[in-house]
Amino acid sequence: MIHVPFPPSKAALLLDFDGTLVDIAPTPDTVKVSEGLVPDLLRLKDMLGGALAIVTGRPIAQIDHFLPGVPHAVAGEHGVMVRAAPGADIQGRALPDVPEDWRRAAMDIEACFPGAHVEHKKAGMVLHYRKAPEAEPDFRALTASWPVERSGFHLQDALMAIELRPLGVDKGTALRELMVESPFRGRLPLFVGDDVTDRDGVRAAQQMGGAGWLIPDDFPDAKTFREWLHGLAEGRGWGV
Numbered sequence: 685m686i687h688v689p690f691p692p693s694k695a696a697l698l699l700d701f702d703g704t705l706v707d708i709a710p711t712p713d714t715v716k717v718s719e720g721l722v723p724d725l726l727r728l729k730d731m732l733g734g735a736l737a738i739v740t741g742r743p744i745a746q747i748d749h750f751l752p753g754v755p756h757a758v759a760g761e762h763g764v765m766v767r768a769a770p771g772a773d774i775q776g777r778a779l780p781d782v783p784e785d786w787r788r789a790a791m792d793i794e795a796c797f798p799g800a801h802v803e804h805k806k807a808g809m810v811l812h813y814r815k816a817p818e819a820e821p822d823f824r825a826l827t828a829s830w831p832v833e834r835s836g837f838h839l840q841d842a843l844m845a846i847e848l849r850p851l852g853v854d855k856g857t858a859l860r861e862l863m864v865e866s867p868f869r870g871r872l873p874l875f876v877g878d879d880v881t882d883r884d885g886v887r888a889a890q891q892m893g894g895a896g897w898l899i900p901d902d903f904p905d906a907k908t909f910r911e912w913l914h915g916l917a918e919g920r921g922w923g924v
């Protein structure tokens with residue numbers, strides 16, 4: 685069982701959402717928040733002097749929908765948008781817009797394959813093919829035809845999806861941004877995630893003297909992670 689190498693008085697918890705706090709579901713809007721998760725997170729937030737954040741690829745509004753009033757801070761869209769405290773303004777960066785013809789071409793493919801879904805974000809988009817695997821080759825051919833890096837973007841393989849993201853912003857930059865804000869400042873970050881994009885968060889947390897873990901390398905699955913989190917909320921698994 686993983687042990688946090690320091691006590692709650694020194695820790696800040698920064699957590700990924702999909703595949704970590706909730707199991708992966710057929711579509712982004714059908715994820716289920718398990719019974720017990722919200723009470724555990726609220727208890728942890730209390731133990732950590734408020735230092736609980738969600739660092740997600742999703743827009744911030746979706747975290748407000750699934751976990752209303754729970755985290756102190758949310759970094760959304762892999763760090764493109766950051767809300768450092770409840771009710772605070774959402775800080776966005778000046779980033780290039782996704783070219784309109786890229787969006788339109790992706791939506792043309794979406795229209796041809798029932799179940800395929802194009803998720804639009806502030807500075808990117810996700811081409812989902814979980815419910816239409818036959819759309820993958822068309823999405824891949826389309827994205828391969830774009831001058832992605834020259835346009836200020838980066839293509840990332842996601843879970844049954846291809847994500848177009850802005851260059852220079854990731855979960856590591858998001859974590860560093862949050863860690864200078866109260867009540868995170870002066871604490872050591874603990875980051876847990878499950879996906880390729882979470883590796884940046886893990887790396888940043890470790891470089892800052894904290895700890896970072898990944899599902900399935902360090903926890904076999906999201907359920908086991910949530911059980912461990914429940915233990916932390918009950919005071920087990922902390923160092924001194």
Ligand SMILES: O=P(O)(O)OC[C@H]1O[C@H](O[C@H]2O[C@H](CO)[C@@H](O)[C@H](O)[C@H]2O)[C@H](O)[C@@H](O)[C@@H]1O
Pocket residue numbers: 700701702703707708709710711712713715739740741742743803810812814842843844845879881
């Ligand atoms: O950073 P995260 O909180 O892990 O978010 C990553 C992406 O998650 C969502 O897509 C993924 O989860 C869906 C629900 O389980 C699943 O249906 C989809 O196949 C996955 O790719 C979300 O839609 C994206 O915006 C996030 O970037």
